[in-house]
Amino acid sequence: MNDNLxxxxxxxxEDDRTGxxxxxxxxxxxxxxxxxxxxxxxxxTKNDFYMALAYTVRDRLLRRWLNSQETYxxxxxxxxCYFSAEYLIGPQLGKNLINLAIVEQVRQAVEECGLNLDxxxxxxxxxxxxxxxxxxxxxxxxxxxxxxxxPAIGYGIRYEFGIFDQEICEGWQxxxxxxxxxxxxxxxxxxxxxxxxxxxxGYTESFYxxxxxxxxxxxxxxxxxxxxxxxxxxxxxxxxxxxxxLWKAEAPESxxxxxxxVGDYYGAVNEKTYSENITKVLYPNDxxxxxxxxxLEQQFFFVSCSLQDMxxxxxxxxxxxxxxxxxFAAQLNDTHPxxxxxxxxxxLMDVHDYEWEQAWEITQKTFAxxxxxxxxxxxxxxxxxxxxxxxxxxxxxxxEINRRFLHxxxxxxxxxxxxxxxxxxxxxxxxxxxxxxxxxxxxSHAINGVxxxxxxxxxxxxxxxxxxxxxxxxTNKTNGVTPRRWIVLSNPELTELITSKIGDNWITHxxxxxxxxxxxxxxxxxNAWRQMKQQVKTRLARRIEKRCGITVDPNYSLFDIHVKxxxxxxxxxxxxxxxxxxxxxxxxxxxxxxxxxxxxxxxKAAPSYFMAKLIIKLINSVGEVVNNDPDVRGRLKVVFIxxxxxxxxxxxxxxxxxxxxxxxxxxxxxxxxxMKFSLNGALTIGTLDGANVEIRQQVGEENFFLFGLKAEEVxxxxxxxxxxxxFYSSNEALREVIDQISSGLFSPEExxxxxxxxxxxxxxxxxxxxxxxxxxxxxxxxxxxxxxxWDNWTRMSILNTARMGIFSSDRAIREYCQDIxxxxxxxxxxxxxxxxxx
Ligand code: 475
Numbered sequence: 001m002n003d004n005l006x007x008x009x010x011x012x013x014e015d016d017r018t019g020x021x022x023x024x025x026x027x028x029x030x031x032x033x034x035x036x037x038x039x040x041x042x043x044x045t046k047n048d049f050y051m052a053l054a055y056t057v058r059d060r061l062l063r064r065w066l067n068s069q070e071t072y073x074x075x076x077x078x079x080x081c082y083f084s085a086e087y088l089i090g091p092q093l094g095k096n097l098i099n100l101a102i103v104e105q106v107r108q109a110v111e112e113c114g115l116n117l118d119x120x121x122x123x124x125x126x127x128x129x130x131x132x133x134x135x136x137x138x139x140x141x142x143x144x145x146x147x148x149x150x151p152a153i154g155y156g157i158r159y160e161f162g163i164f165d166q167e168i169c170e171g172w173q174x175x176x177x178x179x180x181x182x183x184x185x186x187x188x189x190x191x192x193x194x195x196x197x198x199x200x201x202g203y204t205e206s207f208y209x210x211x212x213x214x215x216x217x218x219x220x221x222x223x224x225x226x227x228x229x230x231x232x233x234x235x236x237x238x239x240x241x242x243x244x245x246l247w248k249a250e251a252p253e254s255x256x257x258x259x260x261x262v263g264d265y266y267g268a269v270n271e272k273t274y275s276e277n278i279t280k281v282l283y284p285n286d287x288x289x290x291x292x293x294x295x296l297e298q299q300f301f302f303v304s305c306s307l308q309d310m311x312x313x314x315x316x317x318x319x320x321x322x323x324x325x326x327x328f329a330a331q332l333n334d335t336h337p338x339x340x341x342x343x344x345x346x347x348l349m350d351v352h353d354y355e356w357e358q359a360w361e362i363t364q365k366t367f368a369x370x371x372x373x374x375x376x377x378x379x380x381x382x383x384x385x386x387x388x389x390x391x392x393x394x395x396x397x398x399x400e401i402n403r404r405f406l407h408x409x410x411x412x413x414x415x416x417x418x419x420x421x422x423x424x425x426x427x428x429x430x431x432x433x434x435x436x437x438x439x440x441x442x443x444s445h446a447i448n449g450v451x452x453x454x455x456x457x458x459x460x461x462x463x464x465x466x467x468x469x470x471x472x473x474x475t476n477k478t479n480g481v482t483p484r485r486w487i488v489l490s491n492p493e494l495t496e497l498i499t500s501k502i503g504d505n506w507i508t509h510x511x512x513x514x515x516x517x518x519x520x521x522x523x524x525x526x527n528a529w530r531q532m533k534q535q536v537k538t539r540l541a542r543r544i545e546k547r548c549g550i551t552v553d554p555n556y557s558l559f560d561i562h563v564k565x566x567x568x569x570x571x572x573x574x575x576x577x578x579x580x581x582x583x584x585x586x587x588x589x590x591x592x593x594x595x596x597x598x599x600x601x602x603x604k605a606a607p608s609y610f611m612a613k614l615i616i617k618l619i620n621s622v623g624e625v626v627n628n629d630p631d632v633r634g635r636l637k638v639v640f641i642x643x644x645x646x647x648x649x650x651x652x653x654x655x656x657x658x659x660x661x662x663x664x665x666x667x668x669x670x671x672x673x674x675m676k677f678s679l680n681g682a683l684t685i686g687t688l689d690g691a692n693v694e695i696r697q698q699v700g701e702e703n704f705f706l707f708g709l710k711a712e713e714v715x716x717x718x719x720x721x722x723x724x725x726x727f728y729s730s731n732e733a734l735r736e737v738i739d740q741i742s743s744g745l746f747s748p749e750e751x752x753x754x755x756x757x758x759x760x761x762x763x764x765x766x767x768x769x770x771x772x773x774x775x776x777x778x779x780x781x782x783x784x785x786x787x788x789x790w791d792n793w794t795r796m797s798i799l800n801t802a803r804m805g806i807f808s809s810d811r812a813i814r815e816y817c818q819d820i821x822x823x824x825x826x827x828x829x830x831x832x833x834x835x836x837x838x
Pocket of ligand 1: 132135285287334450479669671690
């Protein structure tokens with residue numbers, strides 16, 4: 001303890017909750033263990049230690065967090081409100097240590113307590129509040145906004161159960177409830193004082209107010225309370241800490257009392273359960289589920305809570321809402337929050353007395369919409385019946401938006417009635433639906449896709465009419481990922497190597513990775529690079545051994561990795577066709593000279609998506625045969641890593657030699673895993689789809705393995721009547737592979753097991769695997785040949801990392817700020833900010 005007494009007789013004791021020297025950290029850690037967890041070290045569990053450390057770290061970012069909020073409130077600054085039904089922020093401890101720049105002190109402090117920092121970091125249960133790319137993008141953007149000192153609030157849903165945990169039993173996916181809150185969440189603070197109420201159901205009535213103005217009011221038949229839970233999102237080495245505000249649904253007390261008074265105790269409790277259901281569970285589909293009332297309730301609930309919250313914040317410093325759109329930029333992360341357009345109109349008109357025209361101007365100025373998908377079946381729509389019974393007032397408002405909009409259409413296209421039904425916010429082609437993408441498009445001042453190709457296809461295809469009508473609204477914002485999590489935290493070996501050559505400025509200015517280019521020709525650097533790769537591959541190999549009981553060779557085997565949600569359009573099964581093709585070559589000639597490969601898969605299938613689950617089973621079944629065939633002699637290994645999530649993905653990206661990005665061209669909006677791989681020095685085998693196109697442009701054609709049909713060739717071939725059978729019957733190797741799957745070679749106990757998959761390929765092949773098969777195999781052969789030349793492979797690997805700088809989410813956020821949000825950075829002061837030493 002005397003270590004805190006310094007400078008002779010001038011006594012300085014660092015605050016237990018802010019000091020960041022090793023001794024203070026140790027004391028804070030044991031204080032938290034005692035006072036927050038109520039444990040002596042002797043009886044503390046690993047989780048107690050994790051919690052004590054998490055509180056110790058949280059203490060150290062609270063000052064920044066509160067100062068940030070105070071700064072935003074005092075100055076009239078414009079705030080970005082990111083509206084997203086999903087956030088996949090991943091574990092927080094490691095990230096916060098990096099952003100506070102206190103990793104080494106903390107490592108030493110816990111070591112001196114006889115603990116290991118990496119073990120404690122691994123103890124954290126991540127908040128799996130999203131399905132995949134869309135939710136993870138929201139998390140990267142929150143990180144970048146904080147790092148760039150952009151005032152921001154992330155609004156979303158605090159699901160009690162996030163995305164299910166996946167186990168693999170006999171090769172099949174089994175879903176386990178994600179009880180992420182079981183042991184407590186040290187990062188969130190409930191703000192019950194900011195609770196709001198949300199109505200649902202009921203009816204509307206019109207009336208004349210005291211000024212004899214015609215008005216409408218909504219009389220909901222039930223209300224739900226929204227309680228905000230706040231998580232600080234600290235930027236990297238800056239004072240800005242923004243808020244992720246997630247809403248939990250609770251029953252209003254009044255219901256309980258009312259029912260209790262009439263003695264209906266059961267009814268009261270039932271009502272409570274019903275209300276709280278709204279934020280109970282994340283829908284585990286990465287495509288929308290049509291027609292589920294609870295899903296619409298979730299969307300409306302969090303959007304209404306958030307807009308009411310913004311209005312409250314606004315009116316704390318402003319006289320009225322006239323300049324709401326000047327002080328808030330609300331970004332709609334896909335159509336999931338697009339009901340916000342109607343809800344803001346309702347709040348402005350029915351609650352705050354605005355006239356339609358001014359309310360509409362404010363609404364359009366406030367919202368902007370990001371589209372994330374080209375799959376037509378993924379466009380959200382709600383049947384009028386369901387919509388009207390849950391949100392009667394919003395349906396009226398949507399009708400009025402539509403009436404005015406279609407009036408514009410009529411003037412714009414006077415002689416074309418077909419335009420009316422194409423543009424209408426209401427789909428009247430069969431059963432009637434509200435089209436959420438149309439609502440988002442008319443209610444926003446900006447619309448963007450998430451990669452160049454995706455934005456082009458939106459303009460040509462999915463949102464073509466809207467593009468013709470308002471071309472000025474459309475922009476592209478190619479996705480990006482945060483280098484803090486996806487390089488610094490996930491790949492310390494690479495971080496150190498890069499920094500040893502070019503310093504560490506690249507962590508916030510990722511373009512500076514360019515400075516690595518000259519080192520691609522330096523034999524010493526290449527050696528160091530290869531060793532680094534070997535080291536991280538060995539790390540992953542150990543995990544695989546532990547987790548799956550499969551031994552893989554990190555030294556000579558090419559790590560060929562395919563991780564993402566399981567989906568037919570992402571074509572994990574095309575990868576399987578390649579594995580079987582190689583297997584057949586070995587079986588025909590056991591002494592064949594083949595480049596050893598480890599095929600690593602990971603990803604969850606939506607629980608109701610039969611074909612995706614069958615693909616998981618196929619991967620595992622093929623693995624079972626290939627991994628255990630003595631003829632293979634370990635040259636091919638197939639691994640399925642269970643429960644792919646942010647935590648489990650972090651050791652995966654750094655260890656890849658080859659990144660599989662093989663979606664059918666025109667189907668993957670962008671991809672972000674593709675960026676994480678290439679940034680970590682993997683080479684990509686990919687189609688010209690999503691951001692692959694731009695990645696290839698950046699890294700150079702010669703450093704990218706391209707194959708397959710292009711988007712326009714896909715649609716051309718489709719329109720000419722694509723026949724997969726022709727490819728099957730004319731390609732011997734392909735035929736053999738398909739026949740083996742159908743014959744039960746990989747499912748001896750049930751030979752018909754994979755029939756649905758085979759039939760789908762032979763008779764429909766929606767995603768054109770058979771058309772792309774030969775091109776894929778040829779390209780994989782080029783990959784193998786290239787891998788034999790280790791030195792050149794390493795060179796290509798270095799060039800990939802060096803040229804990937806533009807795929808930082810910092811770059812993406814700067815573009816959103818300039819082109820869509822019109823917001824500026826606001827530096828936050830911290831008088832007693834204690835700089836990290838050394
Ligand atoms: C794209 N999720 C990627 C990524 O832009 C892209 C849909 C409905 C309900 C719940 N979740 C979803 C998505 O649509 C999604 O994740 N889309 C992905 O967004 C970020 O990189 O290509 O597929």
